Amino acid sequence: MRLTVIMEKWTRICAAAVLSLIVLCPIGVSGSESLFGNLPERLVADGVDPDLVRSIYQNPKAKLELEAVAGNLVRSEATLDYGQFLSPYSVNKAARYLKRYDQTLEGAEQSFGVEPEVVVAVLMVETALGTYPGKYLTVNVLSTMAASENDDIRQKVLASLSEEQRDMQSPEVISKRLAKRATRGYRELKAFMAYVKDNDIDPFSVQGSSEGAIGIPQFLPSNVEYYGRDGDGDGRIDLLNHYDAIHSVAFFLKAHHWGKAQGREAKKSVLLYYNRSTYYADTVYTLAQKLNGKKHL
Numbered sequence: 001m002r003l004t005v006i007m008e009k010w011t012r013i014c015a016a017a018v019l020s021l022i023v024l025c026p027i028g029v030s031g032s033e034s035l036f037g038n039l040p041e042r043l044v045a046d047g048v049d050p051d052l053v054r055s056i057y058q059n060p061k062a063k064l065e066l067e068a069v070a071g072n073l074v075r076s077e078a079t080l081d082y083g084q085f086l087s088p089y090s091v092n093k094a095a096r097y098l099k100r101y102d103q104t105l106e107g108a109e110q111s112f113g114v115e116p117e118v119v120v121a122v123l124m125v126e127t128a129l130g131t132y133p134g135k136y137l138t139v140n141v142l143s144t145m146a147a148s149e150n151d152d153i154r155q156k157v158l159a160s161l162s163e164e165q166r167d168m169q170s171p172e173v174i175s176k177r178l179a180k181r182a183t184r185g186y187r188e189l190k191a192f193m194a195y196v197k198d199n200d201i202d203p204f205s206v207q208g209s210s211e212g213a214i215g216i217p218q219f220l221p222s223n224v225e226y227y228g229r230d231g232d233g234d235g236r237i238d239l240l241n242h243y244d245a246i247h248s249v250a251f252f253l254k255a256h257h258w259g260k261a262q263g264r265e266a267k268k269s270v271l272l273y274y275n276r277s278t279y280y281a282d283t284v285y286t287l288a289q290k291l292n293g294k295k296h297l
Helices: 004-026 032-035 039-045 048-059 066-072 082-086 089-099 102-112 116-127 137-146 151-159 170-198 221-227 244-257 265-273 278-292
Strands: none
Touching: 032 278, 039 048, 039 137, 039 170, 048 137, 048 170, 048 221, 066 137, 066 151, 066 170, 082 089, 082 151, 082 221, 082 278, 089 102, 102 116, 102 244, 116 278, 137 151, 137 170, 151 170, 151 278, 170 265, 221 244, 244 265
Protein backbone atom coordinates (compact mmCIF):
# COMPACT_ATOMS: atom_id res chain seq x y z
CA MET A 1 0.00 0.00 0.00
CA ARG A 2 2.74 2.38 1.01
CA LEU A 3 4.64 1.49 -2.15
CA THR A 4 1.52 2.19 -4.21
CA VAL A 5 1.12 5.65 -2.67
CA ILE A 6 4.78 6.43 -3.33
CA MET A 7 4.43 5.29 -6.95
CA GLU A 8 1.31 7.41 -7.44
CA LYS A 9 3.09 10.49 -6.06
CA TRP A 10 6.08 9.83 -8.29
CA THR A 11 3.82 9.48 -11.34
CA ARG A 12 2.14 12.81 -10.55
CA ILE A 13 5.53 14.53 -10.17
CA CYS A 14 6.74 13.14 -13.48
CA ALA A 15 3.53 14.17 -15.24
CA ALA A 16 3.84 17.69 -13.84
CA ALA A 17 7.44 17.90 -15.01
CA VAL A 18 6.51 16.79 -18.54
CA LEU A 19 3.64 19.29 -18.62
CA SER A 20 6.01 22.06 -17.57
CA LEU A 21 8.40 21.18 -20.35
CA ILE A 22 5.60 21.26 -22.90
CA VAL A 23 4.47 24.69 -21.72
CA LEU A 24 7.98 26.10 -21.60
CA CYS A 25 9.01 24.57 -24.94
CA PRO A 26 5.96 24.80 -27.23
CA ILE A 27 7.98 24.44 -30.39
CA GLY A 28 9.90 21.26 -29.69
CA VAL A 29 13.36 20.56 -31.06
CA SER A 30 14.11 19.19 -34.50
CA GLY A 31 17.00 19.14 -36.92
CA SER A 32 15.65 22.03 -38.99
CA GLU A 33 14.97 24.16 -35.93
CA SER A 34 18.48 23.69 -34.60
CA LEU A 35 19.84 24.98 -37.92
CA PHE A 36 18.35 28.37 -37.12
CA GLY A 37 19.40 28.57 -33.49
CA ASN A 38 16.81 30.16 -31.22
CA LEU A 39 14.95 31.85 -34.08
CA PRO A 40 11.72 29.81 -33.64
CA GLU A 41 11.55 30.70 -29.96
CA ARG A 42 12.15 34.40 -30.72
CA LEU A 43 9.29 34.41 -33.19
CA VAL A 44 6.85 32.77 -30.80
CA ALA A 45 7.90 35.15 -28.02
CA ASP A 46 7.12 38.03 -30.41
CA GLY A 47 3.59 36.77 -30.95
CA VAL A 48 3.90 34.74 -34.15
CA ASP A 49 1.49 31.79 -34.27
CA PRO A 50 3.31 28.82 -32.66
CA ASP A 51 1.60 26.35 -34.99
CA LEU A 52 2.85 28.26 -38.03
CA VAL A 53 6.36 28.48 -36.61
CA ARG A 54 6.34 24.75 -35.84
CA SER A 55 5.07 23.86 -39.31
CA ILE A 56 7.88 25.84 -40.91
CA TYR A 57 10.88 24.85 -38.84
CA GLN A 58 9.91 21.20 -38.54
CA ASN A 59 9.55 20.98 -42.32
CA PRO A 60 12.45 19.18 -44.06
CA LYS A 61 12.43 21.94 -46.71
CA ALA A 62 13.65 24.45 -44.12
CA LYS A 63 17.36 25.07 -44.62
CA LEU A 64 19.99 27.77 -44.38
CA GLU A 65 20.55 29.78 -47.59
CA LEU A 66 24.11 30.73 -46.73
CA GLU A 67 25.46 31.47 -50.21
CA ALA A 68 22.46 33.58 -51.21
CA VAL A 69 22.71 35.76 -48.11
CA ALA A 70 26.50 35.98 -48.37
CA GLY A 71 26.36 37.04 -52.02
CA ASN A 72 24.17 40.02 -51.21
CA LEU A 73 26.81 41.39 -48.87
CA VAL A 74 28.99 42.32 -51.86
CA ARG A 75 26.35 42.81 -54.56
CA SER A 76 26.47 46.04 -56.59
CA GLU A 77 23.65 47.56 -58.67
CA ALA A 78 26.23 48.93 -61.09
CA THR A 79 27.10 45.40 -62.21
CA LEU A 80 23.52 44.50 -63.19
CA ASP A 81 22.54 44.42 -66.86
CA TYR A 82 19.65 46.87 -67.02
CA GLY A 83 20.18 47.34 -70.76
CA GLN A 84 18.52 43.99 -71.44
CA PHE A 85 15.13 45.48 -70.52
CA LEU A 86 15.38 48.06 -73.33
CA SER A 87 16.16 45.56 -76.09
CA PRO A 88 13.64 45.13 -78.93
CA TYR A 89 12.74 41.70 -77.52
CA SER A 90 11.94 43.09 -74.08
CA VAL A 91 10.00 46.06 -75.45
CA ASN A 92 7.91 43.76 -77.65
CA LYS A 93 7.28 41.39 -74.75
CA ALA A 94 6.14 44.30 -72.59
CA ALA A 95 3.90 45.60 -75.38
CA ARG A 96 2.18 42.21 -75.65
CA TYR A 97 1.63 42.18 -71.89
CA LEU A 98 0.21 45.69 -72.10
CA LYS A 99 -2.33 44.47 -74.63
CA ARG A 100 -3.14 41.22 -72.82
CA TYR A 101 -3.95 42.93 -69.50
CA ASP A 102 -5.30 46.17 -70.96
CA GLN A 103 -8.57 46.13 -69.00
CA THR A 104 -6.87 45.41 -65.68
CA LEU A 105 -4.25 48.09 -66.33
CA GLU A 106 -6.89 50.63 -67.31
CA GLY A 107 -8.85 49.81 -64.17
CA ALA A 108 -5.74 50.33 -62.06
CA GLU A 109 -5.13 53.65 -63.79
CA GLN A 110 -8.66 54.80 -63.03
CA SER A 111 -8.27 53.81 -59.39
CA PHE A 112 -4.74 55.04 -58.76
CA GLY A 113 -3.80 57.44 -61.55
CA VAL A 114 -0.74 55.55 -62.78
CA GLU A 115 -0.25 55.00 -66.49
CA PRO A 116 -0.38 51.35 -67.66
CA GLU A 117 2.98 51.70 -69.39
CA VAL A 118 4.66 52.62 -66.11
CA VAL A 119 3.18 49.64 -64.25
CA VAL A 120 4.25 47.27 -67.04
CA ALA A 121 7.74 48.79 -67.12
CA VAL A 122 8.13 48.16 -63.37
CA LEU A 123 6.96 44.55 -63.70
CA MET A 124 9.25 44.02 -66.68
CA VAL A 125 12.36 45.24 -64.90
CA GLU A 126 11.47 43.46 -61.65
CA THR A 127 10.75 39.95 -62.94
CA ALA A 128 10.41 40.09 -66.74
CA LEU A 129 6.64 40.20 -66.20
CA GLY A 130 6.64 37.28 -63.80
CA THR A 131 8.99 35.06 -65.79
CA TYR A 132 11.73 35.25 -63.16
CA PRO A 133 10.22 35.92 -59.71
CA GLY A 134 13.27 34.39 -58.02
CA LYS A 135 14.57 30.91 -57.29
CA TYR A 136 14.99 30.98 -53.52
CA LEU A 137 12.46 29.87 -50.94
CA THR A 138 11.68 33.18 -49.27
CA VAL A 139 11.13 31.70 -45.84
CA ASN A 140 14.62 30.18 -45.94
CA VAL A 141 16.32 33.36 -47.13
CA LEU A 142 14.67 35.53 -44.50
CA SER A 143 15.20 32.93 -41.78
CA THR A 144 18.89 32.77 -42.61
CA MET A 145 19.20 36.55 -42.52
CA ALA A 146 17.36 36.75 -39.21
CA ALA A 147 19.31 33.88 -37.67
CA SER A 148 22.66 35.44 -38.63
CA GLU A 149 22.32 37.45 -35.44
CA ASN A 150 23.61 34.23 -33.86
CA ASP A 151 27.42 34.18 -33.94
CA ASP A 152 27.69 30.59 -35.20
CA ILE A 153 25.35 31.22 -38.11
CA ARG A 154 26.97 34.58 -38.86
CA GLN A 155 30.32 32.83 -39.21
CA LYS A 156 28.75 30.25 -41.55
CA VAL A 157 27.42 33.04 -43.77
CA LEU A 158 30.81 34.75 -43.90
CA ALA A 159 32.55 31.45 -44.60
CA SER A 160 30.30 31.05 -47.67
CA LEU A 161 31.90 34.05 -49.39
CA SER A 162 34.22 33.09 -52.21
CA GLU A 163 37.79 34.40 -52.37
CA GLU A 164 36.76 36.81 -55.12
CA GLN A 165 33.80 38.08 -53.09
CA ARG A 166 36.00 38.68 -50.05
CA ASP A 167 38.22 40.95 -52.13
CA MET A 168 35.26 43.10 -53.20
CA GLN A 169 34.65 44.67 -49.77
CA SER A 170 36.57 45.10 -46.54
CA PRO A 171 35.75 42.68 -43.69
CA GLU A 172 34.41 45.61 -41.65
CA VAL A 173 31.94 46.66 -44.36
CA ILE A 174 30.80 43.07 -44.90
CA SER A 175 30.21 42.55 -41.16
CA LYS A 176 28.22 45.79 -40.86
CA ARG A 177 26.07 44.82 -43.84
CA LEU A 178 25.36 41.42 -42.36
CA ALA A 179 24.34 42.98 -39.04
CA LYS A 180 21.86 45.25 -40.85
CA ARG A 181 20.49 42.32 -42.82
CA ALA A 182 19.97 40.34 -39.61
CA THR A 183 17.80 43.12 -38.22
CA ARG A 184 15.91 43.64 -41.46
CA GLY A 185 15.61 39.91 -42.10
CA TYR A 186 13.88 39.35 -38.77
CA ARG A 187 11.42 42.18 -39.43
CA GLU A 188 10.68 40.90 -42.94
CA LEU A 189 10.36 37.30 -41.72
CA LYS A 190 7.63 38.30 -39.27
CA ALA A 191 5.88 40.24 -42.04
CA PHE A 192 6.18 37.25 -44.36
CA MET A 193 4.61 34.95 -41.79
CA ALA A 194 1.72 37.38 -41.34
CA TYR A 195 1.28 37.53 -45.13
CA VAL A 196 1.11 33.77 -45.68
CA LYS A 197 -1.15 33.26 -42.67
CA ASP A 198 -3.59 36.04 -43.60
CA ASN A 199 -3.82 34.91 -47.22
CA ASP A 200 -3.79 31.14 -46.61
CA ILE A 201 -0.57 30.60 -48.57
CA ASP A 202 1.84 27.70 -48.14
CA PRO A 203 5.08 29.41 -47.00
CA PHE A 204 7.12 26.89 -48.96
CA SER A 205 5.29 27.76 -52.18
CA VAL A 206 6.72 31.29 -52.24
CA GLN A 207 9.97 31.78 -54.11
CA GLY A 208 11.67 35.12 -54.48
CA SER A 209 14.94 36.98 -54.66
CA SER A 210 18.04 36.53 -52.55
CA GLU A 211 16.97 39.71 -50.72
CA GLY A 212 13.62 38.23 -49.72
CA ALA A 213 11.50 40.17 -52.23
CA ILE A 214 8.49 38.21 -53.47
CA GLY A 215 6.07 37.88 -56.35
CA ILE A 216 5.81 39.48 -59.76
CA PRO A 217 6.34 43.01 -58.37
CA GLN A 218 9.09 41.92 -55.94
CA PHE A 219 7.66 43.52 -52.82
CA LEU A 220 9.44 43.01 -49.54
CA PRO A 221 6.93 41.28 -47.23
CA SER A 222 6.60 44.36 -45.01
CA ASN A 223 5.33 46.31 -48.03
CA VAL A 224 2.51 43.87 -48.73
CA GLU A 225 0.52 45.00 -45.71
CA TYR A 226 0.64 48.64 -46.80
CA TYR A 227 0.65 48.47 -50.58
CA GLY A 228 -0.62 45.02 -51.57
CA ARG A 229 -3.99 45.09 -53.34
CA ASP A 230 -6.54 42.44 -54.30
CA GLY A 231 -6.83 43.08 -58.02
CA ASP A 232 -9.17 40.24 -58.93
CA GLY A 233 -11.54 40.50 -55.96
CA ASP A 234 -11.00 36.99 -54.61
CA GLY A 235 -10.37 38.24 -51.08
CA ARG A 236 -6.67 37.39 -51.09
CA ILE A 237 -3.47 39.22 -51.98
CA ASP A 238 -1.35 36.89 -54.06
CA LEU A 239 1.66 38.66 -55.59
CA LEU A 240 2.12 35.80 -58.07
CA ASN A 241 -1.29 36.74 -59.47
CA HIS A 242 -0.97 39.27 -62.32
CA TYR A 243 -4.16 41.13 -61.39
CA ASP A 244 -3.01 41.61 -57.81
CA ALA A 245 0.50 42.51 -58.95
CA ILE A 246 -0.73 45.20 -61.32
CA HIS A 247 -2.96 46.86 -58.74
CA SER A 248 -0.30 46.61 -56.05
CA VAL A 249 2.35 48.38 -58.17
CA ALA A 250 -0.11 51.09 -59.19
CA PHE A 251 -1.12 51.70 -55.58
CA PHE A 252 2.51 51.78 -54.42
CA LEU A 253 3.32 54.52 -56.93
CA LYS A 254 0.16 56.43 -56.08
CA ALA A 255 1.04 56.27 -52.37
CA HIS A 256 4.40 57.85 -53.21
CA HIS A 257 2.70 60.71 -55.08
CA TRP A 258 3.23 59.64 -58.69
CA GLY A 259 0.27 61.77 -59.75
CA LYS A 260 1.73 64.93 -58.22
CA ALA A 261 5.20 64.43 -59.70
CA GLN A 262 5.70 66.62 -62.74
CA GLY A 263 8.45 66.04 -65.26
CA ARG A 264 11.06 63.39 -65.89
CA GLU A 265 13.22 63.91 -62.82
CA ALA A 266 10.26 64.13 -60.44
CA LYS A 267 8.84 60.88 -61.84
CA LYS A 268 12.21 59.16 -61.48
CA SER A 269 12.35 60.33 -57.86
CA VAL A 270 9.12 58.44 -57.21
CA LEU A 271 10.54 55.32 -58.88
CA LEU A 272 13.50 55.50 -56.50
CA TYR A 273 11.12 54.64 -53.66
CA TYR A 274 10.63 51.30 -55.40
CA ASN A 275 14.35 50.66 -55.84
CA ARG A 276 17.09 52.99 -54.61
CA SER A 277 19.07 52.67 -57.83
CA THR A 278 19.35 55.41 -60.43
CA TYR A 279 20.06 52.69 -63.02
CA TYR A 280 16.73 51.12 -62.11
CA ALA A 281 14.74 54.37 -62.23
CA ASP A 282 16.29 55.39 -65.56
CA THR A 283 15.48 52.00 -67.11
CA VAL A 284 11.87 51.88 -65.90
CA TYR A 285 11.20 55.43 -67.09
CA THR A 286 12.84 54.87 -70.49
CA LEU A 287 10.95 51.60 -71.05
CA ALA A 288 7.65 53.26 -70.15
CA GLN A 289 8.38 55.97 -72.70
CA LYS A 290 9.10 53.39 -75.37
CA LEU A 291 5.80 51.67 -74.62
CA ASN A 292 3.64 54.78 -74.84
CA GLY A 293 5.58 56.46 -77.64
CA LYS A 294 5.57 59.83 -75.88
CA LYS A 295 8.43 62.08 -74.89
CA HIS A 296 7.07 62.70 -71.43
CA LEU A 297 4.87 60.73 -69.04
